[in-house]
Amino acid sequence: MSAPLRSGLYRGTVRHRRFSPRPNSFRYGLYQLLLDLSELPALDRAIGFFGYNRPGLVSFHDRDHMGGSGEPVRDKLARWLRGQGNELGDSRVMLLTNPRVLGYVFNPVSYFFCLDGAGGLRFTVAEVFNTFGEAYCYLLDGTEAAGGRAVRSRVDKRFHVSPFMRTEGVRYEWIVTPPGDRLTIHIDEFEAGRKYFDATLNLIRRPLTAATLGRAMLRYPHLTARTIFLIHWQATRLWAKRVPFFRKPAPPDNGLDGWQPGRLWRR
Numbered sequence: 001m002s003a004p005l006r007s008g009l010y011r012g013t014v015r016h017r018r019f020s021p022r023p024n025s026f027r028y029g030l031y032q033l034l035l036d037l038s039e040l041p042a043l044d045r046a047i048g049f050f051g052y053n054r055p056g057l058v059s060f061h062d063r064d065h066m067g068g069s070g071e072p073v074r075d076k077l078a079r080w081l082r083g084q085g086n087e088l089g090d091s092r093v094m095l096l097t098n099p100r101v102l103g104y105v106f107n108p109v110s111y112f113f114c115l116d117g118a119g120g121l122r123f124t125v126a127e128v129f130n131t132f133g134e135a136y137c138y139l140l141d142g143t144e145a146a147g148g149r150a151v152r153s154r155v156d157k158r159f160h161v162s163p164f165m166r167t168e169g170v171r172y173e174w175i176v177t178p179p180g181d182r183l184t185i186h187i188d189e190f191e192a193g194r195k196y197f198d199a200t201l202n203l204i205r206r207p208l209t210a211a212t213l214g215r216a217m218l219r220y221p222h223l224t225a226r227t228i229f230l231i232h233w234q235a236t237r238l239w240a241k242r243v244p245f246f247r248k249p250a251p252p253d254n255g256l257d258g259w260q261p262g263r264l265w266r267r
Contacts, residue, residue: 006036007043009212010096010183012203016234020196022241026234030223031216033208034179035060037074037093047210050099058213059100065110065127066137067256076256077112077125083255084139091115091122094179101217104224106131108161108231111185113178121151121178130161131231134251140174150177150184157189158252163245164238166191181205 015027035043040060044052051059053070063069066076073095078088097110112125124140136159142151157170170191177184182204189197206212220226239245 005039005042005046005208006092006094007039007208008034008179009206009208009216010034010203011206011216012201015200015202016197017199018197018238018243020194022238022243024234024238024241024243026230028230029220030227031220032096032203033060033099033213034183034205035095035097037072037095043208047208047213049210050213055103056100057102058217059103060097061100061105064100064105064107065095065097080137080255081114081125081139086123086139088114090117092119096179096183098223098227101222101224106224106228108227111176115178121149121176124153124174124176124178126174128159128161130159131228132160132248134159134254135256136252136254137256138172138174140176142176146175148177149180150175152176159254160246160248160251162235163248164235164243165189165197166246167249179205 009031011029011031013027013029016025018024040052043050049057053061062071062073065073066080069076074093077093081088091114094113094115095110096113098105098107107127107129109129110127112127114122114124116122121142123142126138126140127135128138129135138155140153140155142153144152146152153174153176155172155174157167157172160167170189173188173190175186184203185201187199188195
């Protein structure tokens with residue numbers, strides 16, 4: 001009898017709150033997959049409509065993360081981390097992400113959790129995408145305890161995400177609770193020491209099976225298309241509220257090989 005999969009399906013909510021210059025908030029339900037990168041071939045066999053590097057109703061492709069090459073994503077992650085002065089070694093890597101649905105994918109942010117032999121969190125990599133087809137990774141070292149299993153990381157914002165949010169002079173504070181029965185990620189954005197925005201992802205784990213994935217897809221049909229629509233709906237609301245608009249700067253060097261910006265959805 002084979003061992004149970006460590007990969008899982010997480011369902012819950014994402015909430016965004018903007019406090020200035022105009023208040024705006026929303027909360028939406030969603031699901032995401034937590035994929036143990038070593039289990040991708042097993043998931044391909046276990047779930048008939050899930051494909052690994054092949055077409056499927058739901059699928060995962062290595063080229064969708066850490067640069068556009070088809071090289072295994074773990075190898076690309078290890079190379080990127082080495083460029084940041086860290087060695088991945090034999091760490092187990094769990095990726096929280098949106099899968100492709102009907103061949104299309106968009107991820108506002110995906111999280112690589114790098115775990116030691118005892119399951120403890122060594123560090124987290126936040127892979128952020130914008131709707132201009134660009135990507136950037138932040139290394140969250142989690143050096144500060146934030147209560148319970150949560151850890152806090154502080155990094156300067158370098159990557160343009162929304163035309164209604166400034167990039168220069170902004171600092172992120174990330175509070176990450178690593179995967180378990182629950183998974184919570186909270187982000188605060190500060191400008192000149194004043195918090196003007198926060199986001200919270202609050203998820204509950206379920207087993208990842210054909211049945212649980214099928215039910216999640218019925219509850220949230222075509223998650224990618226829904227995500228894109230809601231991003232642009234909220235942008236329309238901000239425009240109507242006359243929130244200041246910031247032009248997109250040239251993207252920073254992201255250290256990702258083979259990435260070709262400019263495509264919103266990837267086939």
